[in-house]
Amino acid sequence: MTSPIPPRPTRRRRSVLAAGALLIGALTAATACSTASDSSDDSAKDTAKNAADAKSSGTPAASGTVLQVVAAENFWGSIAEQLGGDHVKVTSIITNPDADPHDYEPTAADARTMATARYAIVNGIGYDAWATKLVDANPSAQRSVLTVGDLVGIKDGGNPHRWYSPDDVHRVIERITADYKKADPADAAYFDSRKTDFENRTLGEYNSLISGIRTKYAGTPIGASESIVSPLADGLGLKMLTPYSFLSAISEGSDPTAKDKTTIDHQIAAGQIKVYVYNSQNATPDVQAQVKAAKAHGIPVATVTETLTPAGASFQQWQVAQLKGIEQALAKATGK
Known part of the structure; x- marks a missing residue:
């Protein structure tokens, strides 16, 4: 089971006006500088393990092209780096597990990184509006x-946590590879080779765990702390009993209703849910109370986090650890 980490403060979205002055300064700095982001050294340290995994296989380089890539969040950045290998240099803006991507305030270094990038990956769906603003301000x-x-057809207001949807992860892999080939046609065979290796070998355990959990535990009712768990539950074939209005409220940093909290308390006390999954980076007092109640009633608890934990982990290392924790909780709850 993934070890809990100290929770970040309950998220409250900051207003666009509050961040405006800093953003304007960042964008001004971007137009005056064509160098790579000052944060690239830190990002390189954070993704050292990813690079080592990525370079363990792959077709010999066909050209000296290196695409400058920026990812708003490191879960997408890890995938982009491993797919690109020697032909990309990826800088992820959100790399600190304690940073909240919802209300991150971009720096001048972030603006310079965006201004010089050949390829940018943003999550969208209202999750990282600051990243979209950086893209628009640096055409x-x-x-x-x-x-x-x-790409996945989810509009603002929908669940933005698409990196927890296995199907969406594979759609992103397909698209990144296609975009790399378009930007660097001379190395198309190289990118195809890395995609095949990444999906079949690097993500082998990730794919196997998802398939195994779906086959063995499909339909098992679970509870959760917030909407980050919903796409994963769907991918694993688990039945989410927690009201989505509660999941969304915790995810957005708003107060859940008394009705929802009463419903969840009953689900826990009556043993209607078999496993409780919570985001340990956003353990609000309400969530902490539910975790405590679940444990008191003998309901196994598993944890997930919003961004790569630890910061230097690869996407697959992070996800596999969490999937194993959920699998162990399901096994304990069901005896299977």
């Missing part, structure tokens, strides 16, 4: 942009 005919929400 470039040389840069293409992948907005994950647009």
Whole structure:
């Protein structure tokens, strides 16, 4: 089971006006500088393990092209780096597990990184509006942009946590590879080789765990702390009993209703849910009370986090650890 980490403060969205002055300063700095982001050294340290995994296989380089890539969040950045190998340099803006992507305030270094990137990956769906603003404020005919929400057909107001949907993860992999090949046609075979290896070997345990849990535990009722768990529950074939209005409220940093809390208390006390899954980076007092109640009633508890934990982990290392925790909780709850 993934070890809980100290929770970040309950998220409250900051107003656009409050961040405006800093953003304007960042964008001004971007127009005056064509160098890579000052944060690239830190990002390189955070993704060292990813790079080592990525370079363990792959077709010999066909050219010296290296695409400058920026990802708003490191879960997408990890995938982008491993798919690109020697032909990309990826900088992820959100790398600190304690940072909340919902209300992150971009820096001048972030603006410079976006201004010089050939390819940008943003989540969209209202999750990282600051990243979209950076893209729009730094137009470039040389840069293409992948907005994950647009790719998977989820509009603002929908569940933005698409990196927890196995199907959406594979759609993103397909699109990144296609975009790399378009930007660097000379290395198309290289990118195809890395995609095949990443999906079949690197994500082998990830794919196996998802398939195994779905086969063995499909239909098992679970509870959760917030909407980040919903796409994963769908992918695993688990039945989410927690009212979505509660999941969304905790995710957005608003107060859940008394009715929802009463419903969840009953579900826990009556043993209607078999496993409780919570985001340990956003353990509000309401969530902490539910975790305590679940444990008191003998309901196994598993944890997930919103961003890569630890910061230097690869996407697959992070997800596999969490999936194993959920699998162990399900096994304990069902005796299977």
